[in-house]
Amino acid sequence: MSSIVSLPDQTTARIPKRNYITNENGIMSWLLTGDHKRIAILYLISITFFFFIGGALAGLIRLELLTPQSDLMAADTYNKVFSMHGIIMIFLFLVPSVPATLGNFLIPIMIGAKDLAFPKINLLSWYLYLAGGALTLWAMISGGVDTGWTFTVPLSTHYLNTNVVTTGLAIFIAGFASIFTGLNFIVTIHRMRAPGMTWFKLPLFVWSNYAASILMVLGTPVLAITLVLVVLERTIGIGVFDPSKGGDPILFQHLFWFYSHPAVYIMILPGMGVISEVISTFSRKRVFGYSAVAFSSVAIAVFGFFVWEHHMFIMGVSNYSTLVFSFLTMLVAVPSAIKIFNWAFTLYKGSITFETPMLYAFGFMGLFTIGGLTGVFLGSSGTDIHLTETYFIVAHFHFVMVGGMLMAFLAGIHFWWPKMTGRMYPEKISQLAAVVTFIGFNFTFFPQFLLGMLGMPRRYAAYPPEFQVLNVFSTAGATILGVGYLLPMIYLVWSLKYGKIAGANPWQATGLEWQIQSPPLTENFVEIPVVTQEAYDYEWLDRQKEREVTQVG
């Protein structure tokens, strides 16, 4: 198979002496850095840490579900395990995954800026994240929490004696990390674009992160105040959500999902940005329907605010508002379809190669389509009654979050690895990992659709024996999946030392980030670029290369 990789001559190539990694030494230079690239690396390390904790908890879940009885652990332990799994995976892994690592690293470079608008706030965001993470771990170690990731009242406020308050505060703090990231991105994208970098020359990665940032800034505070009210309810009993004092527990659901539905788009949008970049690069073609893809990101962000009640269809909300929210859910599903088809048509008349990021991107397209379409099953209120609170939902959100976003994250990590570290990852084994992940994933989560259809409720430590076979499949798949995730961990670390030297633009991609050295300088650009080319302008790139050749020759 041919490839587009063009590496410098390995015998003479050197990693540039001066870059953001070597610029300063010592642990303090990292811990007190204002450099968006270093903060991105800090974030990358921390979210990976939390991903593996969450993953180990997932392993425990799957092991327990191997048999119908709750034999590996008691029911309340199981409850703590899946609660922590959900909390860690969502708030400490997936929400910051692409934006805080890749977005942090790339957005300033992609728009031709030297840094994010507020470097100190960026660093503060990481510390807040760490504080939130540490508190979460503390809550887990000192007895755990068994609310589920949704903190449902009055269960969480009056009927549990676990660390709800600690966890609530942890998420509150981590939420502000996310707010500050989003705030920083919005200001940067509005105010710091290089001369000539108009909105419609921005890479789609920037568009989608911009859309996600809007959600972070406007959605997260509502979660924050909701958690504050839960904590007050639990500590002093203020009664706002307490039915025995006249409060309305459904109100909690409204407020919680007002954030948590947009949050699912916070989780997917940046991933969609990655896919745009990857598909364009490896088919050497500009993204089909650039503006449609860009606007669909914004449409998802805006409409994402109006559909939250689809998580509450059976909770005794008014039938008429169900009608409205179900309708809006259908509307919000359309922009995703637009994106999928535009990516598919980007391949048309391209010149396609199949490096690892591209494989992950293909995985994304297939799995996200399944996950998204099953979301429509849930959005249609009549079928939601049967499917809600079953493994169908579990399968739905793992397809979009793991099959979608995690795949996109891995695609992005591989794609920009040479830029971040200056070295290539090993291609063959990483392709293997991508395939293993894909297979393991389907094995793990496809059976869960069937389980859900059959009616197996979620959050069950024990289940009727007739569901066992499918659960065994799922657990078996999870083992494969675990291997698929461990592999990149190993070879990426390996490549830090032994990987081939990548050079500035191993993929011959068009983005501004590929026109500077890898790893980049601390100030990114020696001279602020003046942008004249469109995004994904491969002809411009070719001319550029020709010019270099003639100049050197």
Next chain:
Amino acid sequence: MSEMEAKHGEEHHIVSPKIYVLIALTLLICTALTVGASYLELGPWNAVVALGIAVFKATLVVLFFMHIKYSSKLMKLTVGAGLFTFLALVCMSMSDYISRAWGSF
């Protein structure tokens, strides 16, 4: 930056203290009005009047104290976006509460 270029030369607007005094006085008068209005019997209109005055006061503060009147379109849009999302939260939640009493078909 691209937007910056165009309005580079444009001086940062300094609002004169006279306007501040005027606004502050208006705000104080409005406060007196709203307290006064609350002693009148207006039925459901009491809430409307109180909120109307509050909105008016807030608008004054945003426009003048916070300089939005003299700021770029982007800033105006930002304020609008905040208001919009706030209203979305309130109205869409209320849509459930109000229609609950309607019963079913």
Next chain:
Amino acid sequence: MDHISPVIWQFLVKWLTNFAVIPPEASKVAPQVDALLLFMTLVSLVGLTLVILLVVTFSILYRRERNPVATQIEGSTLLEATWTIIPLGLFLVMFVWGSVLYFRIYTPPPNAMQMYVVGKQWMWKVEHPGGQHEINSLHVPVNKPVQLTLISQDVFHSFSLPAFRVKREAIPGRYTTVWFEATREGTYHLFCSQYCGTAHSAMIGQVVVMSEDDYKKWLASSTSGVSLAQNGERLFASLSCTACHNGTPTARGPNLAGVYGSTLTLTNGQKVTVDDEYLRQAILNPSARITQGYAPIMPTYQGQISEEGLFSLVEYIKNLNSNYRIQQTTTTTELAPAATAAAVGTKGMVKP
């Protein structure tokens, strides 16, 4: 097949013999839901196949070996419109179809049998109008619409009957309703599907669908002798509701006979239809909605009546079509000075 380990072999056999993708269709609405599910699955399969076909075909046709140089294309408004409108159209069909089902499932027919369900950590308690109680099981006759009125005593629970394709959350502080009409005799799963704490996964039971006759027999064999309405009547007297609600023109409280299902005008001019939830609120939070022409003097019974007791009262008031018996009670005790208190005394304290 000896080389396959016996455990795995057993498994496969078990799975293949029991393979199903959908639980039994045991209610009237189940086939309707399944039809929509099937439609959605087909549409999804078509959509998914389309996406996969596009990706795979293009990957083969335009791989680098075959097509070394890409042709740059801007986009196509026509195509954009196509894949905006077609999915939107399909999704809207699903929306309309789904909503019709939703309203069907959550709008009980007028002639439905009434059953009351209390959810508590971690069991379901079902009360039949005839006074039969059951825990973690639900007996229903076949081919008869059954309406459930649900409430939770503590946290959210969810009454889930996969074989009937219906589910409804039992929430604290408020009644919710759902109905179904079982069409096939048999025993099916009953789950609590909303996470409700430690023993959430143990809050399961079964729904037993029986023939008309069997059901009658079952009712007869498990009756406690006092129907829900009778219990309600006792409560009504012992809580001295009779003191105000006796239907006489001079009574301090409104006439409750036939009030269920009627439309009342409140003091603020609002009109409300009296349903189960209204009755419940009228007893617990009487001053929230005051009927026109009356003073807000009714005391609250918050904390004095259990959820089961409330169900009894509701059932009693629902079936109350004359005040004859109430007036009987009050007139026979007219002689005693503290009329109602005495009534309670003579009848013996009924535990709510």
Next chain:
Amino acid sequence: MDSPTVAVHEGAHHEHPSYQRHHFVTMDQQRESASFGMWLFLLTEIMFFGGMFTAYLIYRNWYYPAFVAGSHTLSIVLGTTNTAVLITSSFTMAMGVWCAETRKRSGLILSILLTLVLGLVFLGIKSVEYHEKWVQHHVPGLRFDAMTFVHPKAEPGQPVEPGLPLDMAQHTEIYFSLYFAMTGMHALHMIIGMGLLIFMLIKAVQGAYDEGNIAFVENFGLYWHFVDIVWIFLFPLLYLISRHQ
């Protein structure tokens, strides 16, 4: 805190003030970024309070009499005074920004001082009100007694309020929960603001805002005005519910 970088763009532009951060090309860009960032932060604040306003709206509709009775226990005099105090402090803050813009150091110091004092007055009055609630057993969760609304005590000089039925009286707890949550959050914002004011005062005395590096003053001004706006809504919503009855 930023790692030192080579000033690559030296000479490309005209004179750069010393306080321009390396990653901004022009001073205008830096200033606009800062105020835009501040505005975005204020949006998050809107939504933060938005959650409570939603709760307020719903419960006010449900338990209107309880909300009326609850609001009647608040002192209009104190509330109005506080509103006036806060508006005035907003005015002095606006003047402070103006002084900073026109580089009048002593004016700035005076404005900050006045704002600080007015803020303190506000919090003082607020704590008097809180104390009164504590004494009257109107603090939800901690010290609450619904019976005070069933048999209200006659206030000197005021007509006796009719008592509420017990069930409605119990719901005044929700009113007070929201009262404390909202005014408490507001007061917390004030306290944070006072801390920043003191910080700014010290800086101003040191002359930090004399050379036009006033982004901090401007942005703090925005924050302070926002806190004022929140109160502009809290006052009628909490104090002035049907005072006429």
